[in-house]
Amino acid sequence: ALTALSAARELLGVPREATTIVVRLKEIEALDTAAASLAGALAAPDQEVVTWKILLPEAVQMLELIRVNLYIILLVVFTVVALGVANTLLMAVLERTREFGLQLALGTRPGLIVRTVLYESLTLGVLGLAAGIVIGSLIVGYYHSYGFDLTAYAAATKAIPGMTGVVYPTIVIGYVWLPVTALLITSLAAALYPAWRAARLDAIQALRHV
Numbered sequence: 492a493l494t495a496l497s498a499a500r501e502l503l504g505v506p507r508e509a510t511t512i513v514v515r516l517k518e519i520e521a522l523d524t525a526a527a528s529l530a531g532a533l534a535a536p537d538q539e540v541v542t543w544k545i546l547l548p549e550a551v552q553m554l555e556l557i558r559v560n561l562y563i564i565l566l567v568v569f570t571v572v573a574l575g576v577a578n579t580l581l582m583a584v585l586e587r588t589r590e591f592g593l594q595l596a597l598g599t600r601p602g603l604i605v606r607t608v609l610y611e612s613l614t615l616g617v618l619g620l621a622a623g624i625v626i627g628s629l630i631v632g633y634y635h636s637y638g639f640d641l642t643a644y645a646a647a648t649k650a651i652p653g654m655t656g657v658v659y660p661t662i663v664i665g666y667v668w669l670p671v672t673a674l675l676i677t678s679l680a681a682a683l684y685p686a687w688r689a690a691r692l693d694a695i696q697a698l699r700h701v
Contacts, residue, residue, distance in 0.1 A: 520665070525549060569673060572619075573681040576612055580685035584608065591689050593698020601690035606687035616678030620671060634660050 500506050516525055522542055530540040544551050584591070591604055641657035 521673070547576075565670060565673070569677045572674065573677050576615060576678050576681040577685060579615070580608060580612055580682050583611070584685045584689045587689075588697045588700040589691065591692050592694050592700065595692060595694040596698060604690045605686040608689050609682050611680030612678050612686075613675070616675050619678075620674055624667075624671075628662065631660050631662050634658075 494502075500508070503510075514525070516522060518699070522544070526540050526542050533540065594604065595601070636659075638657040638659050640657055
C-alpha cells in the first residue's frame with residue numbers, strides 16, 4: 492500500500508525523520524563505487540547502505556540470464572554476418588577475376604589487391620552499421636516514448652519487486668561499442684580469404700577467365 496510521506500511520519504511518530512533514503516544513479520557502473528563511498532561517509536552502526544542488487548536478487552538473476560542470451564544471439568548474428576560477407580566478396584572476386592588479372596598483369600602488387608578487397612568489406616560493414624544504428628535508434632526511441640508492453644508476461648514480472656508490465660528502454664552508449672567493434676572486426680576477418688584468393692590469382696589464367 493502507498494501513503495503520503497506526511498501521513499507515514501505521523502503514523503510512525505517520526506515527524507521529521509526518514510527510515511530510508513533512496514539514491515538514483517545515472518550510470519549503473521558507478522553503483523559499487525557510490526555504495527562504498529556512502530558507507531564510508533556514514534560510518535554509523537545503525538545505518539546501512541544496501542544496493543538494489545541485494546534488495547532484488549531475482550532481478551539480478553534475470554539480468555544475468557538476459558546477458559547470456561544476448562551473447563548467444565550476438566554470436567549467431569556475427570556468424571551469419573561473417574558467412575554473408577565472405578560469400579558476397581567471394582562472388583565479387585569471381586566476377587572480377589579478369590579485372591584483378593589485368594591489374595596483376597600491369598604490375599599491381601598483390602598487397603594492393605588485398606587492401607582493395609578489405610576496404611570493400613569494411614565499407615559494407617560501415618554501411619550496414621550505419622543502417623542498423625539508425626533503424627535501431629528509431630525503434631528504441633519509439634519504445635522509450637511509448638513503452639514496451641509486457642503485460643502478457645505479468646505473472647513472471649510480478650515476482651520481481653518494482654518490475655512493471657511496461658518497459659521504457661534507453662540506449663546505453665557503453666553497451667554499443669562492443670557489438671560495433673565486433674561487427675567491424677568480423678567484416679574484415681570474413682574478407683581475409685576472398686582477399687587472399689584475389690591476390691593469388693594467376694594473371695594469365697585470370698585474363699582468360701570468362
